[in-house]
Amino acid sequence: MTTQTDPQSKLAAYSHPERLVSTQWLAEHLGADNLVVLESNEDVLLYDTGHIPGALKLDWHLDLNDQLTRDYVDGEQFARVMGERGIGRDTTVVLYGDKSNWWATYALWVMSLFGHEDVRILDGGRAAWIAEGRELTTDVPQVSPVDYPVVERDDRTIRAFKQDVLEHLGRPMVDVRSPGEFSGELLAIPDYPQEGAMRGGHIPGAKSVPWGRAANEDGTFKSREELEEIYLGEQGLEPSDDVVAYCRIGERSSHTWFVLTHLLGFERVRNYDGSWTEWGNAVGVPVER
Amino acid sequence: MAAQFSASTRTDDLPAAMAELAGEFHALEQKDRLQLLLELAGDLPDLPEQYAGRLDEMERVDECQSPVFLAVEVEDDPSRTAHIFLSAPPEAPTTRGFAGILHESLDGLPAEEILAVPDEAPYRFGLAEAVSPLRMRGMVGMLGRIKRQVRARTTLDERQ
Numbered sequence: 043m044t045t046q047t048d049p050q051s052k053l054a055a056y057s058h059p060e061r062l063v064s065t066q067w068l069a070e071h072l073g074a075d076n077l078v079v080l081e082s083n084e085d086v087l088l089y090d091t092g093h094i095p096g097a098l099k100l101d102w103h104l105d106l107n108d109q110l111t112r113d114y115v116d117g118e119q120f121a122r123v124m125g126e127r128g129i130g131r132d133t134t135v136v137l138y139g140d141k142s143n144w145w146a147t148y149a150l151w152v153m154s155l156f157g158h159e160d161v162r163i164l165d166g167g168r169a170a171w172i173a174e175g176r177e178l179t180t181d182v183p184q185v186s187p188v189d190y191p192v193v194e195r196d197d198r199t200i201r202a203f204k205q206d207v208l209e210h211l212g213r214p215m216v217d218v219r220s221p222g223e224f225s226g227e228l229l230a231i232p233d234y235p236q237e238g239a240m241r242g243g244h245i246p247g248a249k250s251v252p253w254g255r256a257a258n259e260d261g262t263f264k265s266r267e268e269l270e271e272i273y274l275g276e277q278g279l280e281p282s283d284d285v286v287a288y289c290r291i292g293e294r295s296s297h298t299w300f301v302l303t304h305l306l307g308f309e310r311v312r313n314y315d316g317s318w319t320e321w322g323n324a325v326g327v328p329v330e331r
Numbered sequence: 332m333a334a335q336f337s338a339s340t341r342t343d344d345l346p347a348a349m350a351e352l353a354g355e356f357h358a359l360e361q362k363d364r365l366q367l368l369l370e371l372a373g374d375l376p377d378l379p380e381q382y383a384g385r386l387d388e389m390e391r392v393d394e395c396q397s398p399v400f401l402a403v404e405v406e407d408d409p410s411r412t413a414h415i416f417l418s419a420p421p422e423a424p425t426t427r428g429f430a431g432i433l434h435e436s437l438d439g440l441p442a443e444e445i446l447a448v449p450d451e452a453p454y455r456f457g458l459a460e461a462v463s464p465l466r467m468r469g470m471v472g473m474l475g476r477i478k479r480q481v482r483a484r485t486t487l488d489e490r491q
Contacts, residue, residue: 085394086462087424090369140422238457 045077045134045160053165055266057307061150061300062165063136064264065174072096078129081168082139082149093176094138094171098185102145102293106152113241117192120156124190131158131191138164138171142254142261148296151313155195163300166262173260200299202286202312204320207245208327214279216287217248218298219318223290224250226331229322238290239322245288246330249277253294256301269306281308288314288321335366345446345452346444349436356456364461371431372424375417382416389418390480393471397423399430401473410441413481417473425462425475429470442485446478 043214047060048067056062063071071077072095079097081089089099100106105123108115115123131137135158139146146163153161164171172178197203202210222228226242244250255272256264263269285308287295292315302308314321321327338374340357342350356364382389382402402416415438419427432453437445453470 085423085425086466087365087369087372087428088422090365091424092423103465109463325406 045071045074050153052265056305057266058304060160061162061304063162064142064165065171065176068094068136068138068164068171069176074134076130076132077134077136079136079138079164080127080149082137082145083168084139084141084145088140088168092099092180095177095181096181096183097138098183098279100127100137100149106149114152114155114195117194118154120195121190121192124158126185126187128185129190130188131193131294132277133160135275136164137161138167139235140168142169142257142297143167144253144293144297147300148172148293151200151296151299154200155197156193157196166260176315189209200303200312202314204314204316204324204327207286207288207314207321210284210286211245211328212247214278214283214285215245215248216251216279216285216295216298216302217244217245217288218251218253218289218295220252221250223318224248228330238319241322241329243331244327245320245321246328248288248330249279251277251298252287263301263305266305269301273302273306281306281325283308283310285311286314288317290318291315292317337400340353340455340457342455344447344449345455346436346448348440349367349432349448349452349455352372352436353455353457356458361461364457368428368432368458371435372419372421372427373431375419375427375431375434378394378416378418382418386418389416390476392469392473392476394475395419395423395426395429395469397426399423399426399469399473401480403477403484405481405484406440411443411485412436413424413440413442413445413484415477423464426469429473433470433473437477442463442481445481446485448474448478450475 048063050064053059053062079094080100081093081097082100082102086101137146137149143163150161217224224244229239229242258264287298289295292313295313299311299313302311342353386400389402390397397420400418404414406412415434417430417434419430448475453467459467
């Protein structure tokens with residue numbers, strides 16, 4: 043690691059404390075060499091209304107998704123997205139965003155598909171920074187582009203496709219959607235457009251653990267002890283389990299993927315990004331209600 | 332709606348204020364279009380007294396990912412002037428910007444002119460590439476609901 047990690051005690055209890063930073067730590071390290079802060083939100087304009095000084099915008103849809111095929115950007119596109127933000131392969135990247143860091147963890151997961159080593163989440167995200175009355179600016183920093191290497195995306199280690207999930211049936215799976223979506227009563231997040239799937243329900247055998255159970259009201263992650271109580275105690279998962287997490291399009295499950303992988307140290311967690319918008323539309327796949 | 336993603340620059344079938352706004356967007360580069368959208372988000376007027384704090388009396392726009400509420404009133408004057416009231420939270424500036432575009436384009440127009448707005452008009456602002464086509468659905472939903480309310484209020488009155 044090129045940049046020092048946050049020694050805060052809450053973070054130190056997690057399996058990979060180097061994956062999180064506190065608002066305090068970030069405030070102290072803004073402007074540090076080889077540190078780039080990226081804001082990743084659901085709303086593409088939210089960054090422009092005010093952001094952490096020095097932070098750059100990373101849009102989940104325009105920057106991380108291929109605009110034609112339903113897939114992530116390829117190695118060349120990713121290298122361009124990183125390079126134009128002044129990010130090199132050894133840069134420490136801190137991500138934060140709205141919605142309890144849904145899109146920040148999503149971006150971290152995509153960066154991990156490309157094996158970017160030092161990428162961290164700001165605990166509590168945008169909401170925590172604002173709640174503490176910390177500085178925001180609308181100034182967009184000038185960046186000197188750097189060369190980011192073209193790296194092949196690894197779709198095998200932390201990503202699951204529909205076929206992988208079919209082969210995984212019978213093994214641990216976490217459905218992180220709302221209870222109404224899990225039961226099949228709703229086809230989308232409550233209060234979100236009710237569209238996008240032909241069938242409601244869940245993948246057979248999946249446990250219902252809504253993503254938000256891992257977060258506190260203020261958007262920060264729950265403590266290690268509280269997380270263990272949920273995923274290990276109540277759900278009976280083991281850190282050595284082979285787990286697949288899914289939601290509707292893979293954003294909320296990135297949050298849970300982050301929790302299981304980096305906070306609780308699970309060794310093999312894959313995010314099924316096709317999620318319910320693929321499974322609920324696929325012909326002939328088993329559905330449980 | 333197969334043609335909805337095509338970047339049409341046609342404005343001659345839009346109401347004057349909408350055509351003007353569409354022209355302003357097209358004259359800008361992508362990143363500046365976002366800035367204009369942000370300005371329009373800021374320009375969206377607050378709800379008047381009869382709706383403030385009474386969102387339950389307005390129509391929820393389900394196509395938007397954030398809570399957007401809508402109300403339409405049509406006057407009894409000869410041209411059936413329509414007034415549009417929209418509410419969108421500041422933490423959803425894109426959606427608020429869409430509401431701002433529709434408010435600025437349509438508020439105060441005769442009902443007939445609003446009903447004549449093409450359903451795919453939201454794609455005439457050159458915004459799909461700037462915010463992604465996926466996010467344009469909310470504005471299409473808002474326009475559809477505005478037109479439906481205008482239609483309901485005018486046809487209902489004719490029956491009386």
